Amino acid sequence: MAARARKFLTSVVLFVAVAGTAAWFLTRPEPWPASHWEGLGEPDVANGALVFSAGGCVSCHAKPGAEGDAQLVLAGGLSIKSDFGTFHVPNISPDETAGIGGWSLAQFGNAMTRGVGPRNEHLYPSFPYTSYARMTPKDVNDLFGYLKTLPKSAEVAPSHELPFPFNLRVALGGWKLLFYSDGPRVTVDTANAKLARGQYLVEGPGHCGECHTPRNALGGFEASQWLAGAANPDGEGRIPNITPGSQSIGSWSESDIVNYLETGFTPDFDSVGGSMVEVQKNMAKLPASDREAIAAYLKAVPAVQ
Incomplete structure (x- = not known):
């Protein structure tokens, strides 16, 4: 009887381990291979400015209330309230510490089109990477080049305010499995x-x-x-x-x-x-x-x- 119980328990443990491994494999962050961002050359900053306008980047990333040239200081800070909690828009100025000035093109491109952050973490879809997923590598490269020409800001946006379980980024892998697509x-x-x-x-x-x-x-x-x-x-x-x-x-x-x-x-x-x-x-x-x-x-x- 004891042997049968041990065999059953072992089977359960193995099943949980296999299921957990499969779930992790299916929902892990998936950045592009490094080659995807190679060979793009110097960015076309003029086209990057047009992509910047098409994407409406200032609408979310400029400091709330900013007008005129101050809108080009992408300090973030806007609060986005949702059914899942409050998201705070980050600083994407070229500041090396508070912004994205220390990022590589691959890190920027993977955040834009795959929803994967620089530490290989899932990003919340309050950032519309599910749409940006359709952007060409050239446009991403040009946009990144243009952002580097904008003023730096040392302001650090607050962290997201999300209750359990929405504060668990690992769950976003399952969300992407259901809703992320780069197709038409x-x-x-x-x-x-x-x-x-x-x-x-x-x-x-x-x-x-x-x-x-x-x-x-x-x-x-x-x-x-x-x-x-x-x-x-x-x-x-x-x-x-x-x-x-x-x-x-x-x-x-x-x-x-x-x-x-x-x-x-x-x-x-x-x-x-x-x-x-x-x-x-x-x-x-x-x-x-x-x-x-x-x-x-x-x-x-x-x-x-």
């Missing part, structure tokens, strides 16, 4: 260069779905509701549906969308408001061809009523 969100005609560029900008650096797509209870996108509108993360009102099925924006023409992104005025002469104000200012800095590509993509995505 929807199918469009990528043989059309304008549509392909629009898809890249909206689904990638522009990370439009982060606000305009509803999420499930675990914080993952509801894939069938891409860009169909969502609760306002700031707690007031609702982020609108921007698919062709929208009762408002759905009736806009491509030129209406282009004009809105450039000037901030809607076809009925209303003006941009809320958190979209900063987004529109950034979109206005892009080449006209990029705004046209974004508009073409928004008219081509599946309509959601």
Whole structure:
């Protein structure tokens, strides 16, 4: 009887060990191999500035309340409240201690596109790496080069305030297994260069779905509701549906969308408001061809009523 019990206990221990090893293997941080970030050459800082605008980096990483040139001091500090706790946006200035000045391109690129920090830790998806995952290595390299030209800040942002179990980064491996993907969100005609560029900008650096797509209870996108509108993360009102099925924006023409992104005025002469104000200012800095590509993509995505 005792031998049978020992055999059973041994089997349980072995099962737990094997299951634990398999779980760790499936959910461990997965940075790109070093070769992914090699051979990119000197960054194109001018293009990096455009990627910076497309990504709206100042919206989160500038010090709250900063205006004008002060927005280029990426000291962080913005608090993002969520159902999982409060996230504090970090300093990404080129300061070697408080910011990312000591990071390599590989460390920066893995954080941007794989959600893996410089100590090989999982990053929280309050940083939209699930969108940035679609960015090309060239754009990441150019953006990193541009960030190095900006002013340094020695300010250190507070740590995240997250209750158990959300404070366990190891659990993010399981979240990524469920929701992380670098594939297209929807199918469009990528043989059309304008549509392909629009898809890249909206689904990638522009990370439009982060606000305009509803999420499930675990914080993952509801894939069938891409860009169909969502609760306002700031707690007031609702982020609108921007698919062709929208009762408002759905009736806009491509030129209406282009004009809105450039000037901030809607076809009925209303003006941009809320958190979209900063987004529109950034979109206005892009080449006209990029705004046209974004508009073409928004008219081509599946309509959601």
